Amino acid sequence: MAKITVRHLTKTYNSNTGKVTALEDISFEVQPYESLCILGPSGCGKTTLLRLLDCLIARDHGEILLDGEPVTLPRSDVAMVFQHFGLFPWKNLEQNIAYGLTLRGCPREEITQTVQRYIGLVGLKGFERSYPYQLSGGMQQRAGLARALAVNPSLLLMDEPFGSLDAQTRETLQEELSRILAHERKTVLFVTHSIDEAIYLGDRILLMTPRPGRIREILPVEIARPRDISRVRSDPRSVRLRAYIWDQLKERAAN
Amino acid sequence: MKNSSYSWGIRFLSLVVVLTVWEIYGRSVNPILFTYPTAIARAFVELVSGGELQRFLLQSLEVFVYGFALAVAVGIPLGILLARSKTLSLALEPYLHAIYSTPTVAFIPLIVLWFGFQVFAKVVIVFLFMVFPILLNTHQGVKNLNQDLLEVARSFCSNERRLWLDLIMPSALPFILAGINLAIGRGLVGMVVAEFFTSVAGLGYMIVQYANSFDTAKLFVPIVVLMVLGVILIGLVKVIERKAAPWQNREGSEV
Numbered sequence: 001m002a003k004i005t006v007r008h009l010t011k012t013y014n015s016n017t018g019k020v021t022a023l024e025d026i027s028f029e030v031q032p033y034e035s036l037c038i039l040g041p042s043g044c045g046k047t048t049l050l051r052l053l054d055c056l057i058a059r060d061h062g063e064i065l066l067d068g069e070p071v072t073l074p075r076s077d078v079a080m081v082f083q084h085f086g087l088f089p090w091k092n093l094e095q096n097i098a099y100g101l102t103l104r105g106c107p108r109e110e111i112t113q114t115v116q117r118y119i120g121l122v123g124l125k126g127f128e129r130s131y132p133y134q135l136s137g138g139m140q141q142r143a144g145l146a147r148a149l150a151v152n153p154s155l156l157l158m159d160e161p162f163g164s165l166d167a168q169t170r171e172t173l174q175e176e177l178s179r180i181l182a183h184e185r186k187t188v189l190f191v192t193h194s195i196d197e198a199i200y201l202g203d204r205i206l207l208m209t210p211r212p213g214r215i216r217e218i219l220p221v222e223i224a225r226p227r228d229i230s231r232v233r234s235d236p237r238s239v240r241l242r243a244y245i246w247d248q249l250k251e252r253a254a255n
Numbered sequence: 256m257k258n259s260s261y262s263w264g265i266r267f268l269s270l271v272v273v274l275t276v277w278e279i280y281g282r283s284v285n286p287i288l289f290t291y292p293t294a295i296a297r298a299f300v301e302l303v304s305g306g307e308l309q310r311f312l313l314q315s316l317e318v319f320v321y322g323f324a325l326a327v328a329v330g331i332p333l334g335i336l337l338a339r340s341k342t343l344s345l346a347l348e349p350y351l352h353a354i355y356s357t358p359t360v361a362f363i364p365l366i367v368l369w370f371g372f373q374v375f376a377k378v379v380i381v382f383l384f385m386v387f388p389i390l391l392n393t394h395q396g397v398k399n400l401n402q403d404l405l406e407v408a409r410s411f412c413s414n415e416r417r418l419w420l421d422l423i424m425p426s427a428l429p430f431i432l433a434g435i436n437l438a439i440g441r442g443l444v445g446m447v448v449a450e451f452f453t454s455v456a457g458l459g460y461m462i463v464q465y466a467n468s469f470d471t472a473k474l475f476v477p478i479v480v481l482m483v484l485g486v487i488l489i490g491l492v493k494v495i496e497r498k499a500a501p502w503q504n505r506e507g508s509e510v
Contacts, residue, residue: 056409074410088422091421103417
């Protein structure tokens with residue numbers, strides 16, 4: 001059974017110029033433990049799609065099934081990593097990472113252990129007592145990732161998580177995410193506007209076009225894991241894929 | 256370090272110069288109209304050794320503390336309530352802003368008429384001076400919720416009670432403290448003016464009494480005490496602000 005099934009999902013917004021269709025008739029499936037990258041230019045509704053899947057906003061039409069069950073409210077086995085990090089400025093790293101577990105009322109000891117494990121996993125040992133404002137963007141997003149992983153979600157939603165980081169930090173975090181996901185098997189939906197990021201992290205790429213947001217094509221990335229970031233970039237398959245995606249996006253822009 | 260000792264040096268030097276000039280000039284003026292620092296110091300010692308200053312100070316502080324406690328006890332919950340209920344805020348906001356904009360002194364004769372000349376009437380006056388900045392700032396603070404963090408809380412399935420603990424109260428706290436800071440300045444004014452108008456007690460009465468008897472040196476003593484009181488109270492709130500909301504101080508942050 002598919003992990004996620006999306007059928008005929010539609011979302012419109014009201015703006016002062018009238019109705020704007022953000023997403024039109026979106027249908028796709030994601031298999032368990034698959035990593036699907038949602039790629040498209042800004043304004044194509046990819047963040048809207050992710051927020052709909054987490055039930056943070058209401059859809060107009062369509063159906064979302066998780067493990068075959070329809071979903072209408074945010075679920076505790078789905079965790080999101082935000083582009084804006086979304087850390088609470090008044091909580092230190094440890095408290096921020098413990099957030100989801102605290103909400104569930106887990107025993108204190110279990111929380112401490114789990115949090116320690118994920119702090120280690122994302123490489124933040126020694127910063128437990130630091131506050132977000134004392135840390136770099138890259139470190140804040142590591143904490144955001146640890147917070148999402150700590151609740152042991154079966155589905156991880158990532159909304160341009162590395163979009164606001166500098167190129168070098170972004171690459172490091174891409175590698176670490178790929179390493180972490182090799183251990184912690186999750187189904188991942190990763191929104192990005194970077195073609196390279198999508199090719200490196202995705203098993204498949206869902207290519208979207210804007211106004212209205214539609215699925216253009218779903219492309220498999222046929223490069224075996226574990227992937228090495230510099231090798232993936234020079235792999236002929238990825239070069240071809242990148243060129244193909246570029247053509248698709250350009251053709252669309254020309255119309 | 257060097258810089259800070261330099262600025263403290265300048266401050267100290269400035270104080271010495273001003274006090275010296277005041278002392279020299281003050282001695283040459285009719286003592287009914289003006290006075291000088293050493294005369295004030297002598298008057299201070301005299302008023303303290305007689306126990307008079309302490310007695311009046313305690314009377315004032317009693318009024319201030321009660322008025323402050325009442326303003327906090329009413330202002331914060333009412334501010335929260337207004338932020339929670341759109342209807343209530345629409346219904347009450349015009350009156351609150353109107354009363355806040357009216358110079359509060361204008362209400363004093365009315366309050367004396369209603370509540371008499373004793374402690375209770377003065378507490379009501381101090382309360383009126385203090386409650387609005389606390390109320391309106393709390394309202395602002397609760398309303399100014401970071402929408403991104405609200406989404407994080409919803410994504411992690413926070414319940415209403417935890418939402419208040421994790422998000423709403425901590426984010427409103429700096430606003431509330433800023434309101435208290437404003438209220439303290441206004442509350443001291445209210446306290447003194449209330450004592451001008453009402454019974455024979457407090458630092459305000461002391462000022463009136465020594466002004467009427469042309470004892471200018473003694474008149475300055477309660478003024479200096481009030482000044483010191485204001486500086487201490489506002490400094491105290493600043494310390495609490497720094498301790499309770501360290502993320503507000505963004506200096507040295509990398510983001």
